[in-house]
Amino acid sequence: MAQTVAEILVDQMVEAGIRKVYGIVGDSANPIVDALRRHTAEIEFVHVRNEEAGAFAAGADAQISGRPTAVLGSSGPGSLHLVNGLYDCQRNGAPVFAIATHIPSTEIGSGYFQETNPEQIFSGCTNYVALLSNPGQMPRISELALQAAILERGVGMVIVPGDVAAQTVDNPMLAHPILTDRPVIRPTEAALDRAVELISKAKKIAIHGGEGTRQARDEVLALSRTLQAPVSYAYRGKDVLEAENPNGVGMTGLLGWGGASQALADCDLLLMLGTDFPYHAFLPAGKTIIQVDDKPLHLGRRAAVDLGLVGDVGETLRALIPKLEARSDDHFLRKTVKHHHSMVEGIQTYANHEGHGQGLRPEMVATALSDLAADDAVFTVDTGMCNVWGARYLTMKPGRRILASFSHGSMANALPQALGAKSGSPDRQVVALCGDGGLSMLMGELLTAAGLGIDVKLMVFNNSTLGMVRAEMMVVGYQPWGTDVQNPDFGAVAQAIGLHGERVERAADIRPAIERAFAHPGPALIDFVTDPRALAVPPHTTVEEVRGFALTTGKLIFGGDFAEVWGQAKSNIRDVGQAL
Template identity: 65%
Template sequence: MSKNVAEHLVDLMLAAGIRHVYGMVGDSANPVIDAIRRAADELTFVPVRNEEAGAFAAGAEALITGRPTAVIGSSGPGSLHLLNGLYDCDRSGAPVFAIVTHVPSPEIGTDYFQETRPELIFADCTRYIGYITSPSQMPRLAVLALEAAILERGVGMVIVPGDVGVMEVEGPTDNRPLGKSRPKIRPLDVDLDTLAERIEASSRPMIFGGEGCRDARDEVLQLASLRHAPVGYSYRAKDILEAGNPNAVGMTGLLGWGGAHHGLAECDLLLLLGTDFPYRDFLSTHATIVQIDDNPGHLGRRANVDLGLVGDVGDTLRCLLPRLTQRLDRAFLDTTLERHVEAVDRIQAYVNHEGSGQGLRPEMVATAIS
């Protein structure tokens, strides 16, 4: 039995592993939302009070679970409310499938009620936009949007006029399987040899890790232990590299704390692992900088990188570690850890201080609750 455009969208979302669609009921979004209702055993519609909140929620779920998530907006202001949240999703690398529904297709280009130009409005916060004006374009354009979201880690979007959502797809295009697996790559052996030589020659190595270390915690900690390197981290890597890490020295940047600032200021080799840390003023200006990232576009755009290697952090380190020897000198690590303890003690002063008799300090209350 043939299916309409909205039903094909639901089938593709399920095939992609999407389990939740955030949004608001109404207007041009209703055909898709009704198709979601009929698949309620497998796909849950999550109503929100504002589409912007829905976009933020979809991005948060995608980052926490590692699965793609979806959000939907109705024509005009409904979809415009998605903009801020989708910018955050795309910049954070959250795999989000955005369904932007639109005015009736015969009215496009006539300054119709609440008509906008979504293909232009969302161009800067998406990896792909498929404009579905005919059922004959399904499921191909939706597949391309989903693959962009998953494989490129960002927002993949389809624009669907309300009347097109209920049209039957008589001759589906591109029935190939949906691509869902991102390949893992590592640098060439000759580049790993060069990296190993630079690490071995360093007397004050420092590691600064980001989100790209999420599946490489063990390898990062093994490298830090092998070379007695302090480990700083971005905000998105705090939950990965802080707890249970004897070499952890906190964060830097606008939310910086701990010994990371000292380590970055005094290191002679800085290893940037899976991070696109934006605040270049907080990074070392004199050390040799090596950056490893699976996105070549990240290499060298924040810091003056001496060696940039394209590769998955975990796979790269697994190939690198056998090339390294155990370093004996702990002086730089111990000094940085001492600075870290001092900095943490200064922060704890706000926790331990009982205030001036006019009530408890918020830091003390938050710590007690935590």
């Protein structure tokens, strides 16, 4: 029996393992929505309040569940809302199948109502995008889009005019099963031997790992033991390489902490494993660098690499380690780990102390969340200062995960990512660290959580300012301006919507409020009123950054805003002392 384009699309999604479609219905999507309606036993439609949130949620679902997910946007404005979330999916390597429906095929190019140019618009945030202008293209085009999403870890998209979606496919073109098995790649023996040669000449070796180590944790730790090498990690490697790792020395980068910065600075050979860490200023110059990545374009684009190995990290290390001679000299490792522990003590300054600023210390809130959350909790973290508190104060255990807008750096990601993570893995606790600015952008998704009963725990760091932007202004010498925001009582807003909601202003109330939220059988939001002046000092501070901060302070004093300077000093005197 002949099927419509929409029916084939839904059948293919089910075949590919997709169990959730996030989005909003619309007239151009009606044939696809009707096909989904007839397949509710196999695939669920999750109705969000903004397509952008749907894309964030789909990406989080895919990353946590390990299955591909889908997102749907209707013609024109509906699909345009997908763009930001799909950029995040693409850059996070989340396998997402996106369907953007379009105006009637006979009207394309006429300036019709809601007409856009979706192929051009989505070209930058997809592995594959194609317009289905004729039913005869099916199922080949959708097969290619699904395989691009799954095999290339990113977004595969089809653009479907509403009239085409309703048409019958009489002669299916090149129909075949969806290919979902990703290849395993490893370097040549000659390349591995060259790596052994470089490693054998080095005395002080450090390892820096990222997302690409996710399926290779045991191999990375074995390599560390073999080479007596400290292990640092990018943010995306934190939930892989931090837990139960005696050789771990923390993160580097703007959000970094611990001994990672010294490990990279003092080593004479650096092994970069599965990381596309973007901040080359935090990577060492003048060192021998070996980089392993399964994406050739990642090799050498962040640092001057002496040897690039194209391969899966786990497969590469399983081939490499037997070729290496185990080392007994652990002086560099012990020195670096000792320094790491002293640095960790330093950043705990405010984790258990109230401080003297205006509002709660965010470090206390993040530490309490880490202490009270489940051992296999999923944390989603908003871009901005919440990223700092998550990076430094959420302690990883073997079952825990962290999701954020790691490479895209979008605000407003934590709430919708929490919805997707919980939908994809309903048995796990999901905790979102939301900035007040980020939450405000997509606050309508509180209605999604309440309406669908998605049991997410939303922890709002309400400092009434765009904190990261404020700090970035000060560090280069600008006076903070345009960063203050006026917020409601987010706890009361949550209650009005139907969530469990509270507002916390005293340090003594932090842990009891979190415990109540975690015990509540449904979505909950806690509004923590935090100190807007709380700073996070990077792992190493440049003379230029100190000069910029001093310049800002001087401008504030001479501008008559001594109260601001005094408040900043009271809030961060211990951090500033550590940096200096």
